[in-house]
Amino acid sequence: MIDIAPDRDPLVRWALHAPGARVWRRPGAVVVACADLSHWDRLVINGEPEAVAGLLREALAETGETFRPFGTEELVTEVVERVPELEISATFAWMETTEPVGQRSRPTEQAGGPAGQARSTGQGGSIGQAGGSIGQARSAGQGGSIGQGGGSIGQGGGKIDPGGGLVEAVWLAETDWPEVTAMIKEAYPESYAWPGNPGVRRWAGIRGTDGELLTVAAEAWSTADIGFMSGVATRPSARGRGLGAAICAFVADELLAGRERVALLVDYWNAAALATYTRLGFTTRRVAAARRR
Numbered sequence: 001m002i003d004i005a006p007d008r009d010p011l012v013r014w015a016l017h018a019p020g021a022r023v024w025r026r027p028g029a030v031v032v033a034c035a036d037l038s039h040w041d042r043l044v045i046n047g048e049p050e051a052v053a054g055l056l057r058e059a060l061a062e063t064g065e066t067f068r069p070f071g072t073e074e075l076v077t078e079v080v081e082r083v084p085e086l087e088i089s090a091t092f093a094w095m096e097t098t099e100p101v102g103q104r105s106r107p108t109e110q111a112g113g114p115a116g117q118a119r120s121t122g123q124g125g126s127i128g129q130a131g132g133s134i135g136q137a138r139s140a141g142q143g144g145s146i147g148q149g150g151g152s153i154g155q156g157g158g159k160i161d162p163g164g165g166l167v168e169a170v171w172l173a174e175t176d177w178p179e180v181t182a183m184i185k186e187a188y189p190e191s192y193a194w195p196g197n198p199g200v201r202r203w204a205g206i207r208g209t210d211g212e213l214l215t216v217a218a219e220a221w222s223t224a225d226i227g228f229m230s231g232v233a234t235r236p237s238a239r240g241r242g243l244g245a246a247i248c249a250f251v252a253d254e255l256l257a258g259r260e261r262v263a264l265l266v267d268y269w270n271a272a273a274l275a276t277y278t279r280l281g282f283t284t285r286r287v288a289a290a291r292r293r
Helices: 010-016 049-062 073-082 174-187 243-256 271-279
Strands: 022-026 029-037 040-047 068-072 086-097 200-207 213-220 226-234 261-267 283-292
Touching (some): 010 068, 010 086, 022 049, 029 049, 040 049, 049 073, 073 086, 073 283, 086 271, 174 200, 174 213, 174 226, 200 226, 200 243, 213 243, 226 243, 243 261, 261 271, 271 283
Parallel strands (some): 040 068, 226 261
Antiparallel strands (some): 022 029, 029 040, 200 213, 213 226
């Protein structure tokens, strides 16, 4: 059953409050155009498929070739059937929580211990088309990344005791951003979130006892009601220790303060990421992106 209540749709509300949003409305349909929202220029859609298809044609005619429809998988599929000049470009997951997740994260290995299995969830990765965005390609997200926009998560979470002191997640200073950039280039160069890019506001990180930056995650493309997390990446030598889940739990709880929910985008192929976010209490909504043929 397609939800045709735009005011209740978090995808539409996320887009409506983004900088420079442009809105088209008609009975039973809404389209919101946002440039550079989680890396992509998006046309966020909601409503009854036939009405959305008609309204979307107007929006497509008035926006550039870079703008891509984005919405629930069911709606995007039905709209594409009615607009033959479009095709599905990617399907992925919008994952969100309205509850704190820190209590759910459980570190499984000391940060100073041996590197475990390098498996990640992909915040550090890209959302596919979304990189954190609306319609990332399924190929996004290698080497332990969330894929569509998340990042590399790993197992566990919370505070990490490296056997000689407590290493906690903290917000990093702008003077640390060159180090963040260097680490993302190593850990997940396909990330959609990069220090200094539009909409990417701040970075959190966890360091080892030697001061080396081990894992990071960004607040990017957040609105007043919806916090958005992206750019999660864990240094390859530090994966498998719970650091990714720990940084994600920290950022999620920080962004939830004063907001109704926190969200991110994840590729379906990234089973580890989906499982980790589910353990942290995130729920999944199937979404898709389309593009002009």
